[in-house]
Amino acid sequence: MAVTIKDVAKRADVAPSTVSRVIANSSRISEKTKERVREAMKELGYHPNLNARSLANKSTNTLGIVMPNTAKIAFQNPFFPEVIRGISMKAYQEGYGLYLSTGQTEEEILEEVKHMVYGGRVDGILLLYSRVDDQVMPFLIEQGFPFVLIGRPNDIEEGQVTYVNNDNFKAAKTVTEYLILLGHERIGFIGGNLDYVVTIDHMKGYEQALTNANIPVSKDYMVHHEEVKEGG
Amino acid sequence: MAVTIKDVAKRADVAPSTVSRVIANSSRISEKTKERVREAMKELGYHPNLNARSLANKSTNTLGIVMPNTAKIAFQNPFFPEVIRGISMKAYQEGYGLYLSTGQTEEEILEEVKHMVYGGRVDGILLLYSRVDDQVMPFLIEQGFPFVLIGRPNDIEEGQVTYVNNDNFKAAKTVTEYLILLGHERIGFIGGNLDYVVTIDHMKGYEQALTNANIPVSKDYMVHHEEVKEGG
DNA sequence: CTGAAAGCGCTTACAG
DNA sequence: CTGAAAGCGCTTACAG
Missing domain, CATH: 3.40.50.2300 (Response regulator)
Structure with missing residues (x-):
């Protein structure tokens, strides 16, 4: 029961196609007509049906x-x-x-x-x-x-x-290097799920920094967030 | 260029309306026809156009x-x-x-x-x-x-x-009462934006608990999270 | 500058 | 149990 383009057309005494063109603000419609149509839209409270538009468009x-x-x-x-x-x-x-x-x-x-x-x-x-x-x-x-x-x-x-993307490898590497610079050697890694590329990149950056500094990489210092099981 | 109901209809040698009914799994269509139509859908890789459906529906x-x-x-x-x-x-x-x-x-x-x-x-x-x-x-x-x-x-x-809803008034009141029970008297309130009803309820619960315990309510102990301004 | 007509891809009375 | 037809509300060539 919503107001359609047809109702507006009738009210403004033009064809539906003209109303459509006014909505699209086509340059081929005269200002006079545009105004009349817009007025009719206001009066009637017209709003385009997006599904119809999507279908046609x-x-x-x-x-x-x-x-x-x-x-x-x-x-x-x-x-x-x-x-x-x-x-x-x-x-x-x-x-x-x-x-x-x-x-x-x-x-x-x-x-x-x-x-x-x-x-x-x-x-x-x-x-x-x-x-x-x-x-x-x-x-x-x-x-x-x-x-x-x-x-x-x-x-x-x-x-x-x-x-x-941003350089997650480098980011993790830089962070790790900073900790190494501070003199730390036992540096932990708390990462996300390894199914995600971002986690892999982080981990590689971390490992690279350790390796460069001749610090052994140990799984004991690494924790990964597993996906929480439903209801878990 | 996507496969439409018409294509399926042609392939299965039925009317488009029949295809539509098969999709809706109408009980008025014979199993035989349903199977034939479904086969055609598979073969053609048919998928309904949701905008068309929304428009009609x-x-x-x-x-x-x-x-x-x-x-x-x-x-x-x-x-x-x-x-x-x-x-x-x-x-x-x-x-x-x-x-x-x-x-x-x-x-x-x-x-x-x-x-x-x-x-x-x-x-x-x-x-x-x-x-x-x-x-x-x-x-x-x-x-x-x-x-x-x-x-x-x-x-x-x-x-x-x-x-x-949940009873935010009561929740805040209970929490506050608990702190009072522990012997505290200078109890802070960190709340959200006061435009939100939830915040108001929280605050009222907090205040009520204090009042009940004859502890004065002081604005000095209350902080509200203001909306962060764009870029702020 | 504007209109009549066809089309977008579905659904659903109405017939039979 | 199935089909032909109209309709959902837009848009867009095609004419003029």
């Missing part, structure tokens, strides 16, 4: 966000809130909406990504993590679906993936 | 999530990750997707909610916070749009709002 103005099994790990880590905040701001400015993955396992997440892509729910995807044996990226690449990875692709050839 | 299978200015406060607070995780799990199970608000200010958020509602982007909304002088709930109520509030409505009459 084949574009959704929505971005898909894929996180590692929702919140379980994701939100414990201050990185994700921060990155989502940045994404939100820009998305808002550009008039894009955000569609969130909800899967709890790798399989669920893959299924959801397929759903987003095949269903035409989103125009592009933001992958907020990179992991070994990832299924999602290969799927996206195969589909030729636009996406950006935050992190570093692992097994995938350069040029296949657009990504944004 | 007037339903999106998507829930809107509205958070206090994205992540800025939201994700610092472990409450939100946890609640989003719960929402995600259930949403996934029920085949619902999640659409996230991205606004940074109250005005932006309201605008977004209108966008979701008018645009037909979501079937219902989950409000993850309750604040004084809130604009969002009145709008939703006026529109008769389904939503659930997490928290307690402030200025709104009972029965107008479906909400899930």
